[in-house]
Amino acid sequence: MKFYRVMAVSRKVFRDVANDKRSLAMLFLAPIFAMCVFGLAFSGDVEDVNVIIVNQDQGYTSPMGDTTYLSETIISNLDTKVLNIKNMGNVDEARQQVIDGKASAVIIFPENFTQNALLKTQDPSYPDSAEIIIQGDDSITNIKNSILQTVNQALSDTMTAEGVEPALKITSDPIYGKDAEFIDFFVPGILAFVVYLLTTILTLITFVGERVNGTLERVLASPVTEGEVITGYALTFGVLGVVQVALLLAVAILAFNIIVVGNVLLAFLAVAILAISCQALGILLSSLAKRPEQAIQFFPFVILPAFLLSGVFWPIQAIPAWLRPFSYLVPPTYAADACRAVMLKGWGLTKIWPDLLALVIFALLFLGLAVWSLKRGKN
């Protein structure tokens, strides 16, 4: 392998990308656009859910003569960012709103709500519990869960304010990711995803072009070897991957103020190795396509496994157990994991090396296969 030939190929690939404004936009603007769209729209937080409250609570008048309405305190504690509250007096009318799709749930405070709540607190042997009844459209699980969560939160806030300490309590004391939001989880993942996706697709298209235009043959007829072609490509796309990620990260830090506690250089390293295996994958796939249009047919096979399995958009634990082993067969899984560990937990090389090792193995495997596929084409 001669260095000057590898560099000649690498420079050429770089020029090819740099000359084409569309490729540049795809490499550098598309990821930022994707991050903004996903980061803002796909935050996972549900807002503005229409609910109807039917408050039939009669309150509780103490022997001293003053009347308390616990239900009203709870209602005032509901997060109005999540719930758009409308009050109604009649349960049937309220239900009709849900049936007609105008509201997601009816929250009912029965007549003796405060009475039962207070009496039960004072005397645990009191027979009736206080109940909040939620009748809703449970077909959208996200919305259902946020209603339940919001009501629960309001309930526990009210109880704390009233000085009622629950017998059992959970305290969250974060070791990592204090104040982390969805975007903090999402950005490291999208770094890996974007590099995986764009590198694979760009090499796939570029290399099909090399085959169709006869440039690959001309290069292989020259002193350049298959290994030099692939190393040249790897070099360029490795560097481009890092530049891509650096730019994306800069925007993420400036615009979304994301958490970065670790050494981003380690994240860059993970992403560079990922880019190298992805370009080899692109070259490998290009051997299956005779025309650029055919290459486009591979896009779903490139995008979907990584999208669904790599833990970029949701954690791997959210994938059914039988499907999970497949997550470990897509390289972005390891890069996303490494980037998250570095950025959110501040982990160093001593802790993320298994991810890096997996990425290196993928890179070597794909590079080897890509060289093999070029050599096989000779027979």
Add this chain to the structure above:
Amino acid sequence: MTKPINASFQEIIKLDVGKVKNVTLENEYAIFTNHLTKKFKDFTAVNDLNLKVEKGEIYGLLGPNGAGKTTVIKMLTSILNPSAGDAQVLGEKIPDGKVAPKIGYMPQETGVYLGLTVDQNLKFYGRVFNLKKDEMEKREDELLRFVDLLDWKNEMVENLSGGMKHRVSLACTLIHQPELLFLDEPTVGVDPELRVSFWDYFNQLRKKGVTILITTHYMDEARHCDRIGFMQRGSLIAEDEPLKLLEESGEDSLEDAFLVFSKRDKNRRKRVVS
């Protein structure tokens, strides 16, 4: 010398002469193929080809589409591995990287990067052959002058016309001053005027001692070649100087001559089968 003592003096001489002659013969040729065969699964693209191209000659491979001309070139440039037989190119056995710096290959599909400028294309191929900066500039200038693209040096190749792309392709092929040129249909889509100047240039190169193996289906163009090989179904069916081929076939044009040889070949095959 491991010959038994009782072997006659003459025998020893004969053997040695044979050996030496054999070696020099193969080395003398720019291209020497020995039962060269290429199969793609069940399809035989090149069948038992014995081709000899002398140094400094322009050899034209002629034949219809699918005759195996391109496959021959791809084997000789080490793009494809032969299925059987072997070949030497400039004295080196192929497939091998050793001969690569001495040959120039112009593929049918132009083989230039559409997304690069003319200059960037030439520089890339120059770098591949380790051309030094000064030499590269000089060569580039010469070649662009020759293919009349000096004004288009910094233009993106995708913006050029078909004929211009072919000219860029030829310039890329010649950047490292190869000793042996493989030109696969170099004049397709090139206008008649430019075609004439291409052939002028090929003749100039021949005078400098460059060997050229060219494929074309413009039969009239083939008369520029020193020798022609007619190819049909992966085999050479006739081979000689253009005038001699005309003479032998009794025809006025190479196209008709080809048809005559093709017919003879078919009859021969029939006879072999029956």
